Amino acid sequence: MIYQDSKTLLKIRGLCATVNNSEILKGIDLTIKSGEIHAIMGTNGSGKSTLAKVLAGHTSYEITGGTVDFEGKNLFDLAPEERARAGIFLGFQYPIEIPGVANNQFLRLAFNTAQVQQNKDELDPLEFDDLVREKMKLLEMNPDFLDRSVNENFSGGEKKRNEILQMSLLDPKIAILDETDSGLDIDALRIVSNGVNQLANKDNATILVTHYQRMLNYIVPDYVHVMDSGRIVKTGGKELALDLEKHGYDWVNIEKTAAVGA
Amino acid sequence: MSVGADSKSLKNLLQGQSQLSASPLDRVNQLRTNAVNQVNILNLPTKHDEDWRFTDISPLTKISFQPVREASPLKNSDVEHFYLTEAVTRLVFIDGIYAPHLSTQIAEPFKKSGVVVSSLAAASSENLAAIESHLGYHTELQDNIFAALNTSFLHEGALIIVPRNISVETPIHLLFIATQKEVSSHPRCLLIAEPNSRVTVIEDYVTLREETYITNTVAEFALADSAHVDHVRIQRDSKEAFHIANCSVSLAQKSNYQSVSIAFGARISRYNLNVLLKGEGAECTADGLALISNRQLADTHACIDHIKPHCTSHQLHKCIIDDAAHAVFNGKIIVRPDAQLTNSTQSNRNLLLTSKARIDTKPQLEIFADDVKCAHGATIGQLDNEEIFYLKSRGLSEVTARDLLTYAFGAEVIERIPVASLKLRLEQVVHKQTQRD
Ligand SMILES: Nc1ncnc2c1ncn2[C@@H]1O[C@H](COP(=O)(O)OP(=O)(O)OP(=O)(O)O)[C@@H](O)[C@H]1O
Numbered sequence: 215m216i217y218q219d220s221k222t223l224l225k226i227r228g229l230c231a232t233v234n235n236s237e238i239l240k241g242i243d244l245t246i247k248s249g250e251i252h253a254i255m256g257t258n259g260s261g262k263s264t265l266a267k268v269l270a271g272h273t274s275y276e277i278t279g280g281t282v283d284f285e286g287k288n289l290f291d292l293a294p295e296e297r298a299r300a301g302i303f304l305g306f307q308y309p310i311e312i313p314g315v316a317n318n319q320f321l322r323l324a325f326n327t328a329q330v331q332q333n334k335d336e337l338d339p340l341e342f343d344d345l346v347r348e349k350m351k352l353l354e355m356n357p358d359f360l361d362r363s364v365n366e367n368f369s370g371g372e373k374k375r376n377e378i379l380q381m382s383l384l385d386p387k388i389a390i391l392d393e394t395d396s397g398l399d400i401d402a403l404r405i406v407s408n409g410v411n412q413l414a415n416k417d418n419a420t421i422l423v424t425h426y427q428r429m430l431n432y433i434v435p436d437y438v439h440v441m442d443s444g445r446i447v448k449t450g451g452k453e454l455a456l457d458l459e460k461h462g463y464d465w466v467n468i469e470k471t472a473a474v475g476a
Numbered sequence: 477m478s479v480g481a482d483s484k485s486l487k488n489l490l491q492g493q494s495q496l497s498a499s500p501l502d503r504v505n506q507l508r509t510n511a512v513n514q515v516n517i518l519n520l521p522t523k524h525d526e527d528w529r530f531t532d533i534s535p536l537t538k539i540s541f542q543p544v545r546e547a548s549p550l551k552n553s554d555v556e557h558f559y560l561t562e563a564v565t566r567l568v569f570i571d572g573i574y575a576p577h578l579s580t581q582i583a584e585p586f587k588k589s590g591v592v593v594s595s596l597a598a599a600s601s602e603n604l605a606a607i608e609s610h611l612g613y614h615t616e617l618q619d620n621i622f623a624a625l626n627t628s629f630l631h632e633g634a635l636i637i638v639p640r641n642i643s644v645e646t647p648i649h650l651l652f653i654a655t656q657k658e659v660s661s662h663p664r665c666l667l668i669a670e671p672n673s674r675v676t677v678i679e680d681y682v683t684l685r686e687e688t689y690i691t692n693t694v695a696e697f698a699l700a701d702s703a704h705v706d707h708v709r710i711q712r713d714s715k716e717a718f719h720i721a722n723c724s725v726s727l728a729q730k731s732n733y734q735s736v737s738i739a740f741g742a743r744i745s746r747y748n749l750n751v752l753l754k755g756e757g758a759e760c761t762a763d764g765l766a767l768i769s770n771r772q773l774a775d776t777h778a779c780i781d782h783i784k785p786h787c788t789s790h791q792l793h794k795c796i797i798d799d800a801a802h803a804v805f806n807g808k809i810i811v812r813p814d815a816q817l818t819n820s821t822q823s824n825r826n827l828l829l830t831s832k833a834r835i836d837t838k839p840q841l842e843i844f845a846d847d848v849k850c851a852h853g854a855t856i857g858q859l860d861n862e863e864i865f866y867l868k869s870r871g872l873s874e875v876t877a878r879d880l881l882t883y884a885f886g887a888e889v890i891e892r893i894p895v896a897s898l899k900l901r902l903e904q905v906v907h908k909q910t911q912r913d
């Protein structure tokens with residue numbers, strides 16, 4: 215939701231990034247304020263996941279230009295783990311499997327790291343177990359997933375739910391959810407969306423990367439951005455997503471050409 | 477080449493052999509005589525021998541090892557921390573000598589149904605036929621001086637016989653405790669799993685002192701038709717010790733051998749695992765983990781021999797190598813002309829934690845049948861950057877992320893151990909060893 219007295223959480227200006235010397239992000243401008251929900255759409259390969267990973271601090275990407283200001287600090291001064299502790303959360307498009315690391319152990323480590331950061335008490339395994347089971351109930355996740363290795367042999371949808379479970383435990387300031395909806399069945403989409411909605415409040419913000427309107431039916435965005443070849447080429451309200459669904463991305467390009475021509 | 481040094485060290489290792497009293501079992505005496513002859517013919521392997529190219533055991537020749545005559549007078553309270561809650565039946569050997577007062581008998585109902593868990597020397601006359609037809613038959617001494625040496629000292633050892641259709645639910649713990657320096661022990665295990673029987677055996681080598689000694693083991697596992705054996709082997713000898721082991725497994729039709737072998741200890745260790753898939757439809761899993769540091773060397777040579785059709789074998793061998801430690805893996809898979817429809821996978825994954833750590837890995841496939849599925853591969857590397865990033869993106873520090881992943885790398889193998897309390901304990905060892913600070 216857009217609030218009058220919101221704070222600027224993230225200010226991206228002219229962000230350029232390369233991977234293996236090929237330029238992927240070519241000047242991104244984006245401002246995210248507290249309380250807001252942003253959707254980022256765009257063709258395959260347009261750079262959405264790259265943007266998400268650059269914000270989370272993935273080291274494969276080289277920042278070649280621009281600035282990102284996170285709550286008044288230079289985001290690039292922070293290591294990935296410092297960003298996470300400061301409240302940036304990336305829900306991965308392809309959550310990685312980590313054989314041998316028990317999910318509950320991993321979740322507790324992550325949770326307690328955040329607790330320490332916020333000067334709160336760490337939870338012991340039993341206390342944490344109660345908490346995580348409650349969170350899992352909200353996401354209608356089977357507690358058996360606690361004893362398995364992180365994401366190992368989880369189905370596509372189960373991995374996405376596990377990402378949202380992590381988000382709900384870490385309670386981030388900015389959640390970047392990269393195609394969290396892909397792979398979710400109809401019920402799961404509703405459940406996960408409810409989970410995200412419950413976490414959204416006037417102090418945090420959510421960025422949803424998605425290809426489809428269906429998640430936006432549940433999580434209503436304040437802004438919809440369209441990315442193309444490493445740039446945001448169009449920004450609008452929630453109706454933009456509906457227009458895109460109806461007309462496809464060519465329509466944006468035609469609009470763009472028309473605008474340039476005018 | 478100094479022949480002198482060789483023969484001297486061999487004499488060393490045979491010291492005390494001639495004082496062994498004759499065994500009541502003819503088979504044992506006959507095997508011993510044979511083995512002594514072999515030891516006298518064979519030389520200690522050097523790095524010029526293909527099978528020992530990467531493993532220099534010459535340090536072994538610098539120390540004079542004596543066999544132990546009498547077991548240290550240990551009490552339960554000295555060693556009970558090694559006991560496993562699940563394993564109600566336990567055979568304890570101290571420096572190679574059977575310790576009946578620390579051992580526990582198999583439960584009465586099993587004993588009644590003919591299950592034998594005892595010292596080889598205490599085998600009763602009913603079991604002589606079984607022993608006569610298996611002991612020494614599964615281990616080739618021709619080219620194997622260590623197996624020959626072990627057999628020269630053949631005396632007590634662990635004997636397990638599980639009769640037809642009997643399933644022993646609780647694991648059997650064979651606990652070999654080292655207590656003295658500069659001694660040699662030659663533990664021996666014989667497992668006879670009769671048709672359709674089932675048993676879990678834990679072969680566990682531990683120490684009470686961080687001393688130099690040599691443990692030289694031979695284990696023979698004979699699985700009859702449809703028998704199922706879980707074999708857990710834990711080598712946590714002193715980090716100054718030498719540990720040489722030969723394990724031979726023979727699988728009849730539709731039998732199933734599941735093994736996990738863990739090596740944490742020893743200055744130099746060598747594990748030879750030979751599995752013969754001799755009957756149609758036999759299955760074998762042979763997983764392993766070596767977790768070594770400082771100047772340790774852990775060498776695993778496995779040979780899985782598919783003789784008959786429709787057999788499967790799976791092997792996952794992992795090494796975590798820290799400091800200047802050195803791991804060796806040689807995994808040979810033979811698929812004989814008759815062994816059509818073999819399904820075999822082998823994977824050797826190695827994690828080098830420092831630039832001085834070293835691995836020599838050599839998967840060897842020898843396939844003589846055409847309709848087979850064989851996949852094998854070896855990887856050598858550091859930790860996966862995507863995994864590290866995932867953990868860091870959840871707030872874990874670089875060090876925590878690395879420790880966790882190193883731990884997980886090992887835990888993948890530990891997790892396959894079917895004995896919960898042992899698994900937990902080993903997880904703690906791996907956890908401790910994979911913490912950077
Ligand atoms: N490590 C890499 N090496 C080379 N090219 C890369 C690498 N990572 C990303 N790219 C390229 O960068 C471009 C943007 O990829 P990105 O994953 O950001 O797209 P996306 O918008 O998320 O696409 P999708 O909708 O398919 O998820 C693609 O053309 C991709 O091939």
Ligand SMILES: [Mg+2]
Nearest residue numbers: 262263264307
């Ligand atoms: Mg993407």
